[in-house]
Amino acid sequence: MFTTIVLGTLMLFAAVSLDFGAALNAKIRALHAASEAARMGAQQLDIPALHSGRIRVLNPMQAAAAARRFLATSGTTGTVAATATSVKVYATARQRTWILPIVGIDSVALTADATASPETAVPVP
Numbered sequence: 001m002f003t004t005i006v007l008g009t010l011m012l013f014a015a016v017s018l019d020f021g022a023a024l025n026a027k028i029r030a031l032h033a034a035s036e037a038a039r040m041g042a043q044q045l046d047i048p049a050l051h052s053g054r055i056r057v058l059n060p061m062q063a064a065a066a067a068r069r070f071l072a073t074s075g076t077t078g079t080v081a082a083t084a085t086s087v088k089v090y091a092t093a094r095q096r097t098w099i100l101p102i103v104g105i106d107s108v109a110l111t112a113d114a115t116a117s118p119e120t121a122v123p124v125p
Contacts, residue, residue, distance in 0.1 A: 015099040023108050026095035031112035033076040034091035041067035041080065041087030042116035056118040057084040086117040 041063035049057050063082040067089050071078050078091035090113045097105055 012099075019097045019100050022095050022097070023110060026093040026108065027110040027112065029074075030076060030091045030093035030110050031114070033071055033074040033093065034078065034089045034112045034114040035116075036074070037067040037070040037078070037080065037091065038087045038089045038114040038116035040070045041082055041089070042118055045118060046084070058082060058087065058118060060084060063087045086115055088115045089113060 042058065044059050044062040044066050046057045046059040049055075060082040064080045064087070067080040067082070067087055071080070071089070071091060074091075076091045076093045078089055080090075081088045090111060092109050092111045094107050094109050096107045100106075
């Protein structure tokens, strides 16, 4: 009897660890998607402003569009806010669970956020 209870408990612990590991993987995916989407957005410089000698500023519409495209291709969802100086991305990755549906948890959603801006804010010669 004792062996059955201990073995059952160990198997349950191993199964729940599998779901928590998958959730951690989803968190890493969300963090990667948010940071890379923000970086993609931060590369969308306002070219006319750059040629006129102003500081490096972003084209907010192009920056937001580039970040959204990256989120869509990475399989995550999220929101993007872009200004002339930075891009902020909130990403959400969903992960289905294998064992936790027993207690009513079919999936988990993990979120992450990241902000990026152009590399320098000095006048361009």
